[in-house]
Amino acid sequence: MTRDGYSPSSATSARGRWNAPTAGGPVRASVTVPGSKSLTNRELVLAALADGPSRLMSPLHSDDSTRMVDALRALGVGIEYEPGDGPFGHDIVVTPVWPLRGDTVVDCGQAGTVMRFIAGVAGFAQGDVTMTAHESALHRPMGEMIKALREVGVDIDDGGHWSLPFIVRGHGQARGGEVVIDAGASSQFVSGLLLAAPRLDVGLRLIHEGARLPSLPHIDMTVEALGHRGVHVERPTPGEWVVPAGPVRGKDVAIEPDLSNAAPFLAAAMIAGGAVSVTGWPPHSTQPGAMLTDILSLMGGRATRRGGALTVTGGAEIHGVDLDLSAAGELTPTLVALAAFANTPTTLYGIGHIRGHETDRIAALVAELRGLGGEAEELSDGIRIVPRPLHGGTWHTYHDHRMATAGAIIGLAVPGVVVDDIGTTAKTMPNFPELWQRMLAGDGDSDVIEAEAVRAL
Numbered sequence: 001m002t003r004d005g006y007s008p009s010s011a012t013s014a015r016g017r018w019n020a021p022t023a024g025g026p027v028r029a030s031v032t033v034p035g036s037k038s039l040t041n042r043e044l045v046l047a048a049l050a051d052g053p054s055r056l057m058s059p060l061h062s063d064d065s066t067r068m069v070d071a072l073r074a075l076g077v078g079i080e081y082e083p084g085d086g087p088f089g090h091d092i093v094v095t096p097v098w099p100l101r102g103d104t105v106v107d108c109g110q111a112g113t114v115m116r117f118i119a120g121v122a123g124f125a126q127g128d129v130t131m132t133a134h135e136s137a138l139h140r141p142m143g144e145m146i147k148a149l150r151e152v153g154v155d156i157d158d159g160g161h162w163s164l165p166f167i168v169r170g171h172g173q174a175r176g177g178e179v180v181i182d183a184g185a186s187s188q189f190v191s192g193l194l195l196a197a198p199r200l201d202v203g204l205r206l207i208h209e210g211a212r213l214p215s216l217p218h219i220d221m222t223v224e225a226l227g228h229r230g231v232h233v234e235r236p237t238p239g240e241w242v243v244p245a246g247p248v249r250g251k252d253v254a255i256e257p258d259l260s261n262a263a264p265f266l267a268a269a270m271i272a273g274g275a276v277s278v279t280g281w282p283p284h285s286t287q288p289g290a291m292l293t294d295i296l297s298l299m300g301g302r303a304t305r306r307g308g309a310l311t312v313t314g315g316a317e318i319h320g321v322d323l324d325l326s327a328a329g330e331l332t333p334t335l336v337a338l339a340a341f342a343n344t345p346t347t348l349y350g351i352g353h354i355r356g357h358e359t360d361r362i363a364a365l366v367a368e369l370r371g372l373g374g375e376a377e378e379l380s381d382g383i384r385i386v387p388r389p390l391h392g393g394t395w396h397t398y399h400d401h402r403m404a405t406a407g408a409i410i411g412l413a414v415p416g417v418v419v420d421d422i423g424t425t426a427k428t429m430p431n432f433p434e435l436w437q438r439m440l441a442g443d444g445d446s447d448v449i450e451a452e453a454v455r456a457l
Contacts, residue, residue, distance in 0.1 A: 018422035018433065020395070020411020021440055026274030029439040030309065033262045033278060035060040035255035036287055037428045038218060041068045041113040042225045043253050045121060045195050047094035048077045050229065052250030056092040057084055059255045063427045064111040071108070071118045075125055076101030096250070099172035102127020108164070110137045110358055110399060110427060112188055115164065119145055120192035123154035124199055125170030132165035136399045140164070141185040141356045148193055151179040152200060176200025176245065182210035185356050190241070191222040197243035198231045208239040214326050214353040221286035228253070256282050259289025261429050263334040264405040265439055266292060266312040270301045270338060271412045273314040276439065281310035288328035295323065295331070299338055318342040320387070326350030330357075332383070333406035336365045339385040340374055341413060349382030358427075359398035365406070368395050372414065392416020401427040408436055 040060040045068070047054035059065060069079050069092070078095030102125035108114040115133060119142070122129040133140070143162035150156055153175030158166035176197070183189040190208065197204035213219075223233045223241070230249040234242040262278040269276040282290075293303040293310065300315040320342040325332060329351040339346035354361040362383050366376040372393050375386040395407030395417055404424045411417035425432035 016421055016423060018419045020408050020417040020419055021437065022415050023268070023272035023412040023440060025272070025442075026314070027268055027272045027276055027439060028274045028442050029265075030277040030279060031262070031265045031435060031439055032280060033257045033265070033435070034062070034429060034431075036258040037062060037064050037261075038113070038221060038258075038287065039225070039255050040065045041111075041117060042191070042195065042222055043255065044068050044072060044092070044094065045117050046225060046229055046248055047250065047253075048072045048075070048096050048100075049121065049124075049195070049199050050094075050096050050248045050250035052096070054094045054250045055082075055252040056094070057252060057254045059092050060258060060428065061089065062430055063109060064113065067107070067109045067111045067114045068117070071106045071114050074101075074104040074106055075118075075122070075129070098124075100125040100170070102129055102170045105130045105132065108133040108137065110134050112137075112140055112186065112357070115140060115142060116145055116186065116188035116192035117195055119149060119168065120196035121199070122168035123149065123170050123174040124172060124196075125168070126172045127170055129168040129170055130165065131168065134399075137358070138164050139356075142166075144181045144183065144185065145189045145192060148179045148181045148189065148206075149174075152176050152193075152204065174200055176202040176204050178205040178207070180207045180209050183208050184210040184212050184214065185353055187213065187215035187218045190219050194219075194222050194226065194233065194241060194243060198226070198246050198248050200245055203245040204241070204243045206241045206243075212326060212350070213239060214329055214350070215288065216327050217286050217288045217290070224286055256280075256285055256287065258428065259285060259287045259292065260328075260330050261289075262310075263289060263292055263331055264409055265435070266296060266301075266310070267334050267338050267409050268412055268439060269312045270296065270299065270314045270318055271341060271409060275311055275313040277309045277311040279309045281305065281308060288330055291328045292331070295321075295328075295335065298323070299335075299342070320344035320346040320385075322347045322349075324350040325382075329354045330402065332361060333365060333402040334409065336369070336376075336383060336385055337406040337409035340369060340387060340390060340410060342385075342387050345384060345386045347379070347382060347384045349379060351383070352381035358400035359403065361400065361403070364396070364398050364400065364403055368403070368407070371395075372410065372417070390414045392418075394418050394420055397421050397424045399424055401425045401429070405432065408432075
């Protein structure tokens, strides 16, 4: 709750079945998207472990970030919302405590970052921390995280299941040391351990041992966030990180816009024609969404930067691609939606790890494209899409926010697409339906779109 009565728990978003609007012509709009979920949740954890208060400016207010706030509050961390200068309302002020408070329950909902990041710090609590999640998220991989935490001295009782729910029996500290893991199922295992590392008694030497490490930009994001707070992470070899024990600096941090959440809006220009701009696009970013400029250009769009905005203009055709997407698997649903309208087949590979996201995204995307008359094939670590004429029908979301936005993209060109629960977008963007409608209104007025988004919060 803020000093002026604001609480993100009062945020509203559309729920249930949603008729995806069809574009009546080329779109021309400027959109401001909310802050990055990945950055917001990393900075919340670091602020909770810091040596003094921090302010997060222009953070994301969504289901996932609220889950992280609730988790940290359950551990005794002081968190308040205060009016900010950004277009999406309130800043978050974090006052750390040490040690963290135990004898509590953390409900991760569907948030993978909460599962992996809070598991990494719960050992610093005095007392038991019971960690659970929404039933639709209990399948998400946690075994390697549990194993690694035990190796650095965290006491975890998982009943032998290597998955949520489990109990972290906190002792107010954990030893640290060297640990070897296979983070092939999720880069969040690495990030969760790195975020906790400075508070371990002897720091951490972490080695990834496996054939593939997905989503490297997210690990780079974690390393950069630690560096900004005075924690130097050494990287002696690829797949190895050394973090010394020491203080984490409290500071004020501005959160970048969520570039992956910008992807559906930029893709709209390629489906409907016209141009869509996303304001506040950072000149440098470790977010995987930063790869959109190159990827959308390969697929036939024209990406230009001017005045702090990225603009994508649709081309005459969408091109099929063969693309290793291991560094940016979260972009897969958007790119599959684009590939359905390409002039040649598309193969996306290096994304086997997205089978363990909110749903098995590869299987879900194949099933939903086929349900609308498309042709797609599951690969061992990817997906192949052969463009075919599509027809209307129900697009199922599987409790997955990015499945929902993929359905919205396809609906731009296919009348009669019904997304079965648009409310799943609240996970990272509660105001998605409003922003989508404003974009299609074609007035190109970013201030109007921002105002609509603030009201949605």
